[in-house]
Amino acid sequence: MSVSLFELFKIGIGPSSSHTVGPMWAARRYLDRLDGKGIKAAVARIEVRLYASLALTGMGHATDKAIMLGLAGLRPDTLDPDDAEDLYGFIRDRGELQLDRGRRIAFRMDRELLMLKRERLPHHPNGIRFTAFDEAGTEIDTADYYSVGGGFVLSAEEAGDRTPVLKNARAPFEFKSADALLEICDREKLSIAAVVLANEETWRSPAEVRSQILAIRDAMLDSIERGCRMDGILPGGLKVRRRAKQLRSELLKRPESALRDPLTTLDWVNLYALAVNEENAAGGRVVTAPTNGAAGVIPAVLAYYERFVHGASDDGVVTFLATTSAIGALYKQNASISAAEMGCQGEVGVACSMAAAGLAAVLGGKPRQVENAAEIAMEHNLGLTCDPIGGLVQIPCIERNTMGAVKAINAARLALKGDGTHFVSLDNVIETMRQTGEDMSEKYKETALGGLAANVTLC
Known part of the structure; x- marks a missing residue:
């Protein structure tokens, strides 16, 4: 058993686990990555590329909203849907967001959010690429994530070796069939x-x-x-x-x-x-x-x-x-x-x-x-x-x-x-x-x- 009950059943928001919940968690993971590398304070702009299925149906599934709210520091399991809608409108209209509830950075839907409908990352149709730039416009970090269904998110490394989302090596009853x-x-x-x-x-x-x-x-x-x-x-x-x-x-x-x-x-x-x-x-x-x-x-x-x-x-x-x-x-x-x-x-x-x-x-x-x-x-x-x-x-x-x-x-x-x-x-x-x-x-x-x-x- 490599997947927990509490991984399969997760409280989130609509309309899609793969196109809304997953991308919001991916944004959260990217913020954690920047924080772990000690470079989040240097970020002046983040470009997000959505590929294949995410690009083709992302707007109808609120993927753009999920990405913006995730980069602003919100989590799908704790946010208030009404408050989230207000924040999304603010970001969309102002063209900027408060990165992880900290410094403000530019985020314009026509420049920082790119829909690549004819392109696909290697491991899954729901691919996302985050790229961070500093004040000089120099790329300082990039990472790929995959929203693989049910709100599950894998990094490129995890998707490449198909690492289970949750390892249950010490569980008393392992079963894979x-x-x-x-x-x-x-x-x-x-x-x-x-x-x-x-x-x-x-x-x-x-x-x-x-x-x-x-x-x-x-x-x-x-x-x-x-x-x-x-x-x-x-x-x-x-x-x-x-x-x-x-x-x-x-x-x-x-x-x-x-x-x-x-x-x-x-x-x-x-x-x-x-x-x-x-x-x-x-x-x-x-x-x-x-x-x-x-x-x-x-x-x-x-x-x-x-x-x-x-x-x-x-x-x-x-x-x-x-x-x-x-x-x-x-x-x-x-x-x-x-x-x-x-x-x-x-x-x-x-x-x-x-x-x-x-x-x-x-x-x-x-x-x-x-x-x-x-x-x-x-x-x-x-x-x-x-x-x-x-x-x-x-x-x-x-x-x-x-x-x-x-x-x-x-x-x-x-x-x-x-x-x-x-x-x-x-x-x-x-x-x-x-x-x-x-x-x-x-x-x-x-x-x-x-x-x-x-x-x-x-x-």
Whole structure:
């Protein structure tokens, strides 16, 4: 297990983990680099070059905003979205920023932020190059970073040797495949969640692990609640109207309809996912789960568990999120959770697979049934493209999260009807997803050059 639960689930801002959260962390890492070399005080200007996918859809994903706020010293896990918007407007309009809340330097979008749509750095489509200059205009430092999905950021050196984001050498239960994970469960007589928790407790006390997992749950539910309160038009120019508030109002007005239509439950699941992803599209606070573009799937299924499953509890929440993280770690290590590499199968598809496993676990599934649920969910997301209209995380992204949540619930229920025996393994389907992503045309991988993005006329 080379990826921690707390790396997969990170509190940040929308609209994208790879194009917003990751670039902001990359800017933070570059500031730390300058500080570590003792040259930050000499910096008079920083030029930022965005490559390939970041350049093609960065403006629609608020990458420019993320870079500016990151260089100004803000962090995605602690900033206030409303304050951040004000600061971004100030920097954009004044053409300068307060570097890491210190000295002021020039930062003009047409000079210091360059979009290189036809160029690509060697290790990943989401490449960023920071170059610092002194007062005389002399280059004093340069460094490359890669936003590899889910808010994860690698330096050029880390990306080159594929160093794991988190080394778990001392964890009691190492696993890099689903088969290895199931072998541990069989040998130790443990659930998948128990394996994950034992590993997490290598670095934190059991009480800390539990409290931090429940804090992630609280942040997920907060994003649902805020999304249900807000209305109006989403930013970006597509004039997409938020629907969650109206949908909740309609459901609350007609509670008796649930007695006539058992599928009303799915209306609530749709609502939960819509609310999160509308909040994400508006730049609000969400949890990468495992990415921002797919941020609504796991919270929607988790809310379904808490609000519709008899006997739901905080213990179940811990089991749910621990189980989902094990599945997410397998995708992160053996394929990718970046739409720029895999298409949307790597985002909504992975979130669907994770959520299906988590739900199967809290509904009483054994490890092999849980693994089967994860496999079913991904098997029927293979080949899913990422083709956001206008480069915005809105159409089809918001509704796609509702589909992922409902599909996850169905995958869990299907798996629980069996004994865990199945023809295609989770390891098989993860490898298939990786191969499919590599074969997929670049225009279907978060570039807005193909699919719906190319065939829907913008007015």
